[in-house]
Amino acid sequence: MLEEFGKLDYEALGFKSGLEIHQQLDTKKLFCNCLSLLRQDEPYFFVKRKLHVVAGESGEVDAAAKHEAEKEKSFVYEAYDTTCLIELDEEPPHEINKDALKIALQVAVFLNAKIFSITQIMRKTVVDGSNTSGFQRSVLIARDGWIVTKSGRVGIESICLEEDAARIIERGEKGNIFRIDRLGIPLIEIATSPDMKNAEHVKEVALHIGKVLRSCKVKRGIGTIRQDINLSIKGGNRVEIKGFQEPSMMTKTIDNEIQRQSILLKTGKYVFKEVRNALPNGDTEFLRPLPGAARMYPETDLPLLKISRDLINEVKKNMPQLLEDAEKELKKEGLTDELIKLVLDGYLDDFKELLKIYPKDSMLVAKMLTIWRNELATKLKKDIHQIKRVINLDTLEALLEGVKKGDIDDNQIKPIFSEIMNGVLLKDILVKKTENFEEKVMKIIKSKPGLSENAYMGLVMKEIKGISGREAMHTIKKLLNK
16 A cells, blocks of 8 residues: 555644553552452453443543444453452442552653643443443543654653553454453553654654663563554544554554555545554454444542552662663663563563673573573463563572572573473572582592692593583592592
């Protein structure tokens, strides 16, 4: 399609575009104390519901809600032993998660936004059945922020904290099947002003905000961030495009959508206000009419949310480091681009803690994290971001202490990790390793008695691979003294 129409003149077309970015936060759920953990095993039980249309605060029924309700679909929810009554909409929500609120405030500070001291938690009608209650709880945290990009300043209209929806398992004509495990995971929603000048500018803004979010405690991996694009051209209406996991397809999809609307306008057809789904080839397809303000109404089960000046000051005193600043520091440490990317992908705090133990070799620390994440993820057949639950930071610290003392050679880290994965304790691995090494050294000493320490050192280092000189000499002296 692009080749057919040539290069687009965005300014002449009257191009306007804004972004909505939804990012999962790495905390417990927003209105209950359940873990934000996705399950892969078979569900324990099922719940079946139907969508009932509710009028919004204005007293009107939202067009998108009405459109979906007319389909008379049923929705099935897969639940687990960890599913609580709040998730099933059988119990009122608890107080908002304080950790999630603090992360949202950190993002607001980074984006130069004005934080509300008092705000109302709202209910937003959900039309696709992805919430057991038929609505999503959302609260406006801050507004009127801004960022500066290479293509100019872009406004941040709003920053909201809201619940994620249930996970879609199967779609059908008569209804959909969802899994409740994702329902209620805290999401931060960032909406920009329609300030983007072209498709590349939209991509630039998405990447910029993504870096800000990853500077904070957010979830990583596929499905943890979702990006929607709102765009229009002269003579048309606003269209929302959903379904972007990565910014890589944004420019092609935007240009294709502009051309779709241009064709409609040139042929005298109407461009409807609608929500469209982004397809893998860069095209879009109709999902539903564009929802409006009629789907919002106040949450009656929770009081007004008060954000105190003391809380804001506390957040400002404990701001995380921006990724772009951390990247500069890691380059000074001598890390390769590949290792920098790894460390910044959720392991910056771990890297800094481990570097305190072994400051002389930042490359070794980064490589250890690489082994920790990649090798074990392959063995466990798990997402790389779940590996921290298998081997914790204490184990890595102990390994580095062993390297520091000369008890462990750095090329032994990978096999040691493998043994730990098979259930062997680190202390038992080190005892066994010491015993085996001592046996080999004693065999060398007995084969050639009467040599000096340095002579035995040469023989040991030649015949026994993967051992440090420090450990070799320590063992030789120990056995000769016996």
